[in-house]
Amino acid sequence: MAEIVVVYYSAFGHIAKMSEAVVIGANRIPGVQARALRIPDFDDESLRPVKKENQIIDEKVSHFKLGKRIEDYKENEQQQSHIPLVTMEDLKNADGIIWGFPTYLGSMPGRVKTFFDEAGQFCTTGELEGKPTALFTSAGSIHGGHEATLLSSIVPLLHLGMIFMGLPYTENPEYLTDEPIGGSSYGASTLAGPDGEREPVQKELTMAARLGERVARVAKAFEDSKPFE
Numbered sequence: 001m002a003e004i005v006v007v008y009y010s011a012f013g014h015i016a017k018m019s020e021a022v023v024i025g026a027n028r029i030p031g032v033q034a035r036a037l038r039i040p041d042f043d044d045e046s047l048r049p050v051k052k053e054n055q056i057i058d059e060k061v062s063h064f065k066l067g068k069r070i071e072d073y074k075e076n077e078q079q080q081s082h083i084p085l086v087t088m089e090d091l092k093n094a095d096g097i098i099w100g101f102p103t104y105l106g107s108m109p110g111r112v113k114t115f116f117d118e119a120g121q122f123c124t125t126g127e128l129e130g131k132p133t134a135l136f137t138s139a140g141s142i143h144g145g146h147e148a149t150l151l152s153s154i155v156p157l158l159h160l161g162m163i164f165m166g167l168p169y170t171e172n173p174e175y176l177t178d179e180p181i182g183g184s185s186y187g188a189s190t191l192a193g194p195d196g197e198r199e200p201v202q203k204e205l206t207m208a209a210r211l212g213e214r215v216a217r218v219a220k221a222f223e224d225s226k227p228f229e
């Protein structure tokens with residue numbers, strides 16, 4: 001059995017929904033078991049990006065509905081509480097790892113970078129080397145940095161010696177479109193909207209599922225090619 005872990009961070013639930021689709025896709029491959037695991041927010045509330053003192057209510061930023069967002073954040077934290085927290089052991093034991101996180105300032109959230117830094121120990125031990133890996137993200141705006149986030153996030157994965165996989169055109173005709181949807185050669189993505197009200201649409205979820213399927217197929221093939229232990 002090849003094990004796939006979908007490791008995600010999600011403040012408002014969009015990435016959590018995408019992770020469900022990635023798990024479903026990975027589980028389509030016979031002999032694969034996939035599950036989602038969560039990177040929790042910072043324990044220290046002063047480091048969290050979503051907090052009351054950041055929610056300045058002002059005419060200029062009214063389209064972001066910032067006041068409402070602190071309530072959404074708390075609700076989403078509660079809704080995701082049944083998803084187990086990821087550990088370093090989970091990463092070591094997995095045959096493939098798919099990472100999902102929102103776009104913050106055109107790159108990965110600080111909490112996710114901190115988690116990668118903690119996993120930096122594997123650069124020297126090589127325990128993640130050779131595992132297939134992929135990425136998905138979400139962004140408030142269609143021009144908010146989906147591709148910048150995915151591209152820059154490949155870097156730590158390569159430092160860890162993982163084998164990066166994207167989303168090929170031939171398998172994903174959905175992103176050859178003029179519709180305002182996420183998705184690119186670098187990984188799956190969804191739009192949250194400037195006020196966070198948009199939900200992932202079916203085409204984005206379909207691409208997320210295919211990403212899971214693709215990594216799972218390779219992880220299973222690698223597992224099958226290992227010498228009998």
Ligand SMILES: Cc1cc2nc3c(=O)[nH]c(=O)nc-3n(C[C@H](O)[C@H](O)[C@H](O)COP(=O)(O)O)c2cc1C
Pocket residue numbers: 009010011012013014015016049050102103104105106107138139140141142143144145192196
């Ligand atoms: C600190 C912070 C920075 C953000 N930066 C961006 C950004 O650069 N571009 C963008 O389109 N959206 C940005 N957003 C919006 C997030 O991408 C959006 O909330 C996220 O995709 C929703 O995913 P989630 O529901 O899984 O948390 C930012 C949000 C926060 C809290």
